[in-house]
Amino acid sequence: MKATTVKPFGDVRPYLVNGLALALALCFSVVVGAVWIPLQTMVRLLAALVLPVDLSDVPTAYQTIVHNVRLPHAFLMALSGAALASSGAAYQGLFRNPLADPYLIGVASGAGLGAVIALAFHWPATLGGWMVVPLAAFGGALLTVLLVYRLAKVNQSLPTTTLILAGVAVSSFATALTSFIMLRSRDELYRAMAWLLGGSTVNGWTPVWAAFPYILIGFLVLWSLSHALNVLQFGEEQAHQLGIAVERAKLLLILAASLTTATAVSFSGLIGFIGLIAPHTMRLIWGPDYRRLLPLSALGGSCALLLADLLARVALAPQVLPVGVVTALAGAPFFLWLLRRAKSELIW
Amino acid sequence: MKVGATLRLNSIRVAYNGKVILKDVSIQVRPGEILALVGPNGAGKTTLIRTASGVLSPIQGQVQVNDRDLQQLSTVERAKWMAVVPQARQLPATFSVYQTVMLGRTPYLGWLGFPKKEDEEIVQQVLVRTQLDTLAHRRIGELSGGEQQRVLLARALAQNTPILLLDEPTAHLDLHHQALILKLVQQTVKECGLAVLLAIHDLNLVSLYADRVALLVNGHLQREGKPAQVLTKQEIENAYGVEVELLDHPHLSAPFIIPRSNGSLERIAYVG
Numbered sequence: 306m307k308a309t310t311v312k313p314f315g316d317v318r319p320y321l322v323n324g325l326a327l328a329l330a331l332c333f334s335v336v337v338g339a340v341w342i343p344l345q346t347m348v349r350l351l352a353a354l355v356l357p358v359d360l361s362d363v364p365t366a367y368q369t370i371v372h373n374v375r376l377p378h379a380f381l382m383a384l385s386g387a388a389l390a391s392s393g394a395a396y397q398g399l400f401r402n403p404l405a406d407p408y409l410i411g412v413a414s415g416a417g418l419g420a421v422i423a424l425a426f427h428w429p430a431t432l433g434g435w436m437v438v439p440l441a442a443f444g445g446a447l448l449t450v451l452l453v454y455r456l457a458k459v460n461q462s463l464p465t466t467t468l469i470l471a472g473v474a475v476s477s478f479a480t481a482l483t484s485f486i487m488l489r490s491r492d493e494l495y496r497a498m499a500w501l502l503g504g505s506t507v508n509g510w511t512p513v514w515a516a517f518p519y520i521l522i523g524f525l526v527l528w529s530l531s532h533a534l535n536v537l538q539f540g541e542e543q544a545h546q547l548g549i550a551v552e553r554a555k556l557l558l559i560l561a562a563s564l565t566t567a568t569a570v571s572f573s574g575l576i577g578f579i580g581l582i583a584p585h586t587m588r589l590i591w592g593p594d595y596r597r598l599l600p601l602s603a604l605g606g607s608c609a610l611l612l613a614d615l616l617a618r619v620a621l622a623p624q625v626l627p628v629g630v631v632t633a634l635a636g637a638p639f640f641l642w643l644l645r646r647a648k649s650e651l652i653w
Numbered sequence: 654m655k656v657g658a659t660l661r662l663n664s665i666r667v668a669y670n671g672k673v674i675l676k677d678v679s680i681q682v683r684p685g686e687i688l689a690l691v692g693p694n695g696a697g698k699t700t701l702i703r704t705a706s707g708v709l710s711p712i713q714g715q716v717q718v719n720d721r722d723l724q725q726l727s728t729v730e731r732a733k734w735m736a737v738v739p740q741a742r743q744l745p746a747t748f749s750v751y752q753t754v755m756l757g758r759t760p761y762l763g764w765l766g767f768p769k770k771e772d773e774e775i776v777q778q779v780l781v782r783t784q785l786d787t788l789a790h791r792r793i794g795e796l797s798g799g800e801q802q803r804v805l806l807a808r809a810l811a812q813n814t815p816i817l818l819l820d821e822p823t824a825h826l827d828l829h830h831q832a833l834i835l836k837l838v839q840q841t842v843k844e845c846g847l848a849v850l851l852a853i854h855d856l857n858l859v860s861l862y863a864d865r866v867a868l869l870v871n872g873h874l875q876r877e878g879k880p881a882q883v884l885t886k887q888e889i890e891n892a893y894g895v896e897v898e899l900l901d902h903p904h905l906s907a908p909f910i911i912p913r914s915n916g917s918l919e920r921i922a923y924v925g
Contacts, residue, residue, distance in 0.1 A: 518685065528765070528766065529764065531765060531766070532762065532765055532766025533761070535752075535756065535766065536746040536756055536759055538748065539744065539753075539756070540701070540743070542739070543737070543739055545706075545707070545708055545728065545737070546706050546707075546708070546732065546737040546739075547732055547756055547757065547759045547760070547808075547812070548728055548729045548731070548732025548733070548736075548759045548760035549728065549759065550727075550728045550729075551728075587832050588747075592747065593745065593747045593748060594752065596766060606666055639739075
């Protein structure tokens with residue numbers, strides 16, 4: 306039997322499946338909303354993005370809703386989902402712990418704190434102003450992850466118990482500080498609360514354009530290190546002996562994963578469990594090779610967050626639930642299932 | 654592949670967690686020979702292997718590959734000179750055998766770890782050589798301990814280095830798999846002129862497979878030489894604190910060591 310390699314692009318099926326799912330999720334997300342727009346009109350409005358379609362008989366309200374509200378919102382959700390899922394996959398690989406999720410290890414809360422501090426300074430709502438927030442969130446995320454890593458490390462490994470405990474403790478601390486700052490700036494309270502629970506309160510394309518470069522750069526750095534992530538699954542010592550500059554790879558991974566998480570948190574709030582659900586589902590279906598796992602998790606995370614957002618908008622319509630509530634409702638049981646599996650197979 | 658390299662440890666002193674583990678140890682491994690590293694638990698065998706592989710740095714003395722200081726080589730460059738076979742413990746269960754062996758090509762792969770035709774051919778050859786070709790698509794979590802250890806050996810062979818370090822590759826293996834691993838190493842040494850440093854517990858396996866032996870006791874190099882010179886009744890009893898008898902191997906000119914059963918319990922417990 307001649308063995309062949311799993312090449313990152315050797316098999317296009319997973320990309321096709323996930324890409325198709327993402328396209329569908331995007332369509333659903335744009336079609337469904339508080340105002341029902343006839344499908345025919347919807348198709349014309351979407352076609353107008355790429356084709357010269359005459360829209361003179363379409364009410365401008367419809368145009369605004371689709372082009373300036375629903376589409377950018379859908380894209381922001383897709384970007385955030387991709388960011389959370391790919392950084393979740395990277396943290397899991399880096400810490401060699403299946404339960405590492407940006408939310409559970411406290412990185413998201415740290416990013417939230419950074420973002421709230423930045424928001425308290427009332428940056429102008431321009432593209433430049435919006436691009437400052439992720440940087441502050443990045444600082445918060447980085448501090449948290451390094452703190453949690455130091456606290457949780459036992460000799461050369463990162464046991465689940467200490468990782469989650471350190472994550473919870475640091476996360477509570479960051480959240481308390483965040484609440485404190487929010488209470489000090491009363492006028493902003495509602496907006497900040499809604500944002501923190503994962504309700505995107507800003508509309509239009511500006512946040513999408515502000516988020517896109519950070520998430521793209523973060524993702525590309527993570528992806529370029531996917532072979533190192535594969536080797537790191539055998540432990541740092543073996544990775545070193547196989548020719549990986551371990552410390553440099555770890556540093557870059559932490560920087561890039563924290564940047565993508567921080568950007569997602571800056572624009573979509575604290576959304577948990579996407580970083581667990583998407584990568585693990587992809588692992589189960591397509592295997593553990595990070596060269597494929599990272600892009601597939603990004604696509605899967607986009608789908609998952611778009612669907613959660615859709616549910617959040619229709620479940621109690623016209624009231625809109627924070628999307629973080631939906632992901633937690635679906636994600637927490639998934640986490641428990643994973644914990645049971647990890648307990649029997651890997652850790653204890 | 655780089656051909657023929659000599660590994661030298663020049664009076665190295667190594668501390669770990671503030672404790673000095675190795676004291677002025679000098680060892681040389683030449684191309685085409687297997688140097689076995691023996692000694693009681695805690696003598697510093699694993700520390701020596703880790704230092705030779707560049708994971709630990711000596712606080713005194715150097716590790717040299719062909720007269721070049723190991724510290725001056727880049728991580729990738731070093732991985733082209735020497736490969737390490739660790740003990741098969743806590744491996745990522747879902748990786749396939751093929752994927753794992755391909756990781757041996759890491760120092761030669763480009764961006765994103767795309768394998769070239771040459772890499773695939775080398776991995777295929779190594780799989781056949783280590784009798785893993787029929788298991789290539791199995792997950793390593795499904796394999797026996799002996800098979801897993803062979804996968805790690807295959808990964809190191811795929812690295813195609815002139816120096817090979819092995820850290821107790823036969824621990825926990827049955828007779829068949831012990832012999833299989835060491836025969837594979839021996840064959841490769843004879844064919845490719847590898848320099849092999851092998852940390853190992855079983856002194857009888859040393860007699861059968863090693864060209865030279867270094868006996869390490871309490872971080873000191875106690876004795877070094879041919880197995881018959883080092884593995885004497887006197888040296889073994891001193892190092893391990895167990896009374897032994899030496900027999901001649903029925904087919905080879907190698908000493909065979911058996912412990913005496915009537916040794917007093919205190920002395921055995923002391924070794925434990």
